[in-house]
Amino acid sequence: MEKGSINVQTAPDVPNALNIGMTHRAAVQPLSVEQVHFEIDMCIGCDRCMRACPVPLSSQVSIAELNHATVSSEVASHVVRFTDECVMCGSCVSVCPVDNHRDLLMLSLKQRLGIPWDGQVDLAHVWGDLPEGWTVELLLQALREQPLFQDRQLVPDNYLLHFIATSQLRILTPGTELMREGEFGREIFFLLDGLCEVFSQGTDAADMPMAILRRGEYVGEQGMLTGQARNITARVQRIATVLVVPEQVMQRLIEIVPAVQDLFEQSGNARAVVTILSRLDLFQDLPQEELQQLAGQAALKRFDRSAQLFSEDQQNQPERESFHLLLDGFVKVARKTGRPQPPERIIAYRQRGDYFAGGLDMLGDRRAVTVTAITRVIVAEFSRAQLKSLLLRYPAFKERLQERVHLYQEAKVAANSAVFEPFDPAALQTSVANLVSEAEARAGLHALVDDGVVEGTEVLVIDLDKCIHCNECEDACERRHGHSRMNREGMVVGNISIVTACRQCQDPVCLLCSRAGIGRKPSGEVYITESCIGCGICAERCPYDNISIVPLGEEADEAVAPQTWQRFSRFFSKGAGKERGRRALPMAQSVLASGPLQLDQADALSEMRKKIAIKCDLCAGYGNQACVQACPTGAAFRTNPGSFFGSTEDILRSRTR
Numbered sequence: 001m002e003k004g005s006i007n008v009q010t011a012p013d014v015p016n017a018l019n020i021g022m023t024h025r026a027a028v029q030p031l032s033v034e035q036v037h038f039e040i041d042m043c044i045g046c047d048r049c050m051r052a053c054p055v056p057l058s059s060q061v062s063i064a065e066l067n068h069a070t071v072s073s074e075v076a077s078h079v080v081r082f083t084d085e086c087v088m089c090g091s092c093v094s095v096c097p098v099d100n101h102r103d104l105l106m107l108s109l110k111q112r113l114g115i116p117w118d119g120q121v122d123l124a125h126v127w128g129d130l131p132e133g134w135t136v137e138l139l140l141q142a143l144r145e146q147p148l149f150q151d152r153q154l155v156p157d158n159y160l161l162h163f164i165a166t167s168q169l170r171i172l173t174p175g176t177e178l179m180r181e182g183e184f185g186r187e188i189f190f191l192l193d194g195l196c197e198v199f200s201q202g203t204d205a206a207d208m209p210m211a212i213l214r215r216g217e218y219v220g221e222q223g224m225l226t227g228q229a230r231n232i233t234a235r236v237q238r239i240a241t242v243l244v245v246p247e248q249v250m251q252r253l254i255e256i257v258p259a260v261q262d263l264f265e266q267s268g269n270a271r272a273v274v275t276i277l278s279r280l281d282l283f284q285d286l287p288q289e290e291l292q293q294l295a296g297q298a299a300l301k302r303f304d305r306s307a308q309l310f311s312e313d314q315q316n317q318p319e320r321e322s323f324h325l326l327l328d329g330f331v332k333v334a335r336k337t338g339r340p341q342p343p344e345r346i347i348a349y350r351q352r353g354d355y356f357a358g359g360l361d362m363l364g365d366r367r368a369v370t371v372t373a374i375t376r377v378i379v380a381e382f383s384r385a386q387l388k389s390l391l392l393r394y395p396a397f398k399e400r401l402q403e404r405v406h407l408y409q410e411a412k413v414a415a416n417s418a419v420f421e422p423f424d425p426a427a428l429q430t431s432v433a434n435l436v437s438e439a440e441a442r443a444g445l446h447a448l449v450d451d452g453v454v455e456g457t458e459v460l461v462i463d464l465d466k467c468i469h470c471n472e473c474e475d476a477c478e479r480r481h482g483h484s485r486m487n488r489e490g491m492v493v494g495n496i497s498i499v500t501a502c503r504q505c506q507d508p509v510c511l512l513c514s515r516a517g518i519g520r521k522p523s524g525e526v527y528i529t530e531s532c533i534g535c536g537i538c539a540e541r542c543p544y545d546n547i548s549i550v551p552l553g554e555e556a557d558e559a560v561a562p563q564t565w566q567r568f569s570r571f572f573s574k575g576a577g578k579e580r581g582r583r584a585l586p587m588a589q590s591v592l593a594s595g596p597l598q599l600d601q602a603d604a605l606s607e608m609r610k611k612i613a614i615k616c617d618l619c620a621g622y623g624n625q626a627c628v629q630a631c632p633t634g635a636a637f638r639t640n641p642g643s644f645f646g647s648t649e650d651i652l653r654s655r656t657r
């Protein structure tokens, strides 16, 4: 390894360096210079932090080198790289015998070294792969035609060179599909030359042309920003040169230059609204120009899980007559009971296409409600004037809106029935058996929603009437993958047990990995990639505890996972019996190679990897699912929660009958 060093003369003013790769620790505060020196003085050099560190390169850096770099102006180049690769997972903190905050010491080093993209760019492989007629200068020029990159002060050439070096340039022939509606993907495609047509499947399944894209435009930002399936199909119309940018590269640019995100959202939001509106029954038949105008004026708001969109406590807020349309996600509509138990009464669940007049439940009784995001949610807000103008000019639109309100008012009867009402102890005396089952049903059904089961695209369930508790499902999983990725005991609703295993969420928050260690196939399976280092950030993000971290090498059971990559592959494919691994490592290649956006480290990483995340990926790469295949009574099966339990509204309504 090259051991040259760079000289860090002064502490540069790099506020952004604090944010890079840090969305999981947004509130972190750096140490003061005195605290840094104090902690370095305290360090006894035992090396436990480096041994606990999941970053493969940590095995090449000694604690003495790291301490020296942290308090001096000399930083060896391999320490620079290690500092860049540190993901701030905090694994080093709990093992420190003197309670040092090694993660914060790393943060101070990151801050001093500045933004990694300021450094030299290795363009060797770019030159090697350049299509005929293209030079790096031409590439830069073509990228500058993108509105996102027009400001050289914000996005200097060097950042764009890093951007190019970590992306892929492709020449695509007419007819090639860049993306297909309904498939999952998080790359972004920058059109440098040629033409692309985008269309959506209309309500009658016919192609609905949406736009023709030309050089200077891009597609794919919505998949990246929302995690949802692609909302249109994009196909090359005239031979096209496209820069395919992996999500992590785009995220890094956004972290370094936050203004890029604003531009990205502004231009992306309007077309997202058009696309979503043109699919909603309510807006059918409205001309495209009308939708475009509406979208241009809409204010878009994003809410994280558990955030409140409206609350009954906000008197007349938001403005009662503004129209709030749920563009994406899933919310819970509730009203406070004023009692300690239960504190709220759930009125309904609402999803994409549903709407509110300000903070009122327009679809129920038009009174104020508390609305909480169950998944990440996007809301478009339109003014009363905008809506009124549509109602006046489009009688069919008005009629549909009225029909919808009517429909929901009917549903209100169900909403007031036992499933939603607070538990009534007086009634218990009249019919114990019935009420207990009502209470159970209520608890179970709300749990289905609150526990995010309805968010899954594939849920493993066990029919308890058929299950003989032989544990074959878990054993088969362990035989195939070396470690069981499921726990058959999970939430029980009626006679169904919802197994603790990844549900391949519609909006998987685990996917925000700066190393591309977790990915999603176009068909929706979320899988651990060969770039995973087992830092545990995805496991922390998973709201359902469905990702585990297993140590490899010395820490792991020698028989299971000895030290090298070759043994690591065995770890994943070891087995016995019919599920024995037949194929190579069941981790697909990510677009990026291993490491944080470095293209040349795959082999080195394989040798040095210390830990790995494991999760159910529906047995990607196998012809069947081990758990389902192994069940002797057919009790275990995979299902789409929407089709199995019905939509959330259906579930809740049907149980009231």
Ligand SMILES: Nc1ncnc2c1ncn2[C@@H]1O[C@@H]2COP(=O)(O)O[C@H]2[C@H]1O
Binding pocket: 179, 185, 198, 210, 211, 218, 219, 220, 221, 222, 223, 224, 229, 230, 231, 232, 233, 234, 271, 272, 274, 275
């Ligand atoms: N109305 C539209 N006009 C042009 N492009 C669109 C429109 N709607 C969506 N897109 C783009 O098509 C992409 C499909 O994949 P994404 O949903 O990731 O992101 C989407 C946008 O980039």
